Amino acid sequence: MSWGLISEMGYVGLQTTNLADSVFDATQILGLRETDRDANAVYLSAGEAHHELVYVESDVNGVDGFGLVASDGDALRQIRSRVQDEGFRIVNSKPRLDGIEDGFAFVGPEGFLFEIYIGMQKAGRVERTFGPDRYGHINFHPRDVTGMMKFLHRVLDFRLSDTIGDDYAYFMRCNPDHHGIALIRGEGTLHHHAWQTQSIADLSKLGDRLNAVGRELIWGPVRHGAGHNIAAYFVETTGAVVELYTDLEQIYDDSRSPVVWSEGDNWWNMWSSYRPTEFRKYGITPVVR
Incomplete structure (x- = not known):
């Protein structure tokens, strides 16, 4: 839809x-x-x-x-x-x-x-023992965050779901998923790509798999305010972050007004005010063409 x-x-x-x-x-x-x-x-x-x-x-x-x-x-x-x-x-x-x-x-x-x-084209399904249901969204950190938001709306027809602060962050959708693209003002990087799973239990199993190879989650599980999803994050080989999430808000009323947050609200985690300082330092830049 x-x-x-x-x-x-x-x-x-x-x-x-x-x-x-x-x-x-x-x-x-x-x-x-x-x-x-x-x-x-x-x-x-x-x-x-x-x-x-x-x-x-x-x-x-x-x-x-x-x-x-x-x-x-x-x-x-x-x-x-x-x-x-x-x-x-x-x-x-x-x-x-x-x-x-x-x-x-x-x-x-x-x-x-x-x-x-x-x-x-379709690749067909095979039996799997674990893994997400589908690719869900990206979060990237443009220098001109408002300019990027206006581009996504004007050219690609994305809708605005939530805004955070003054020229700080925007969450945008192209279908009922609360956001397909999230924008937070930054240094021109992709921060993370995100994948939907069935249950919060899958997030704990992700942590177990990382632990088994000597790695770790860098944040989570957390309950975001913007989007309401429960999420956990790890860093992949390229230096980008991967998010596994569940329970993302669905918006079926396309006329719904954007939810407005201040930067000081706990929009990043409804369960705690803690946010690791190094979390936003990860990310990769676009390849020059």
Whole structure:
């Protein structure tokens, strides 16, 4: 269900200097499955999609791009027209990755690449012992947070769910999920990509898997105020953060006014005022194109 031009979050693409360790994090820690690979990329998914996460072997760690699913062919064409009218540089006029029927990619604000597409092929389901249900959202930290919020609304038709402070943070949605993209003012980095699971018990099992290989959660479980989700976080090989979450707020009234928080409210954790000081220091920048 969607109300705008984008129907759902599609995929996250990351470049990595250690492809084997990145794939280990995705499959053995998070619980995704490998669906395909080529000479320099591995495709992974939580469900039936050909990919929801793509690791590209590289000499740098960085953001390769974000995939967003257009509602239909008309929406795809309308977004392309908006992108051209805004003067953003289109770098691929056809799908840039395997498994996609139609789409295009452009460099948006602050160097982040967006691929808008329709028609991703199915990879089929296999039996799994653990893992998330699906890819859910991203959180990134643009320098011009209000400018990025306006771009997402004006060009990609995202709606505003929550605002925090004055020019500090925005949570935005493209469907009933409280947020598909969260923005917090920062240094121009992707902070984390997030994955939905069934139960808070899955968050504790994530901690167990990390402990078994000598690693740890960097925060959580916590109950966020903005979005209401219960979440836990760890750092993956690229330096980006991975969130596993459950119980995210669903917004079925598209006319709902944004919830307004002050920076001093406990919007980050309803269970405690504690917030680790190093949490926001993690993240990776977009690859220069």
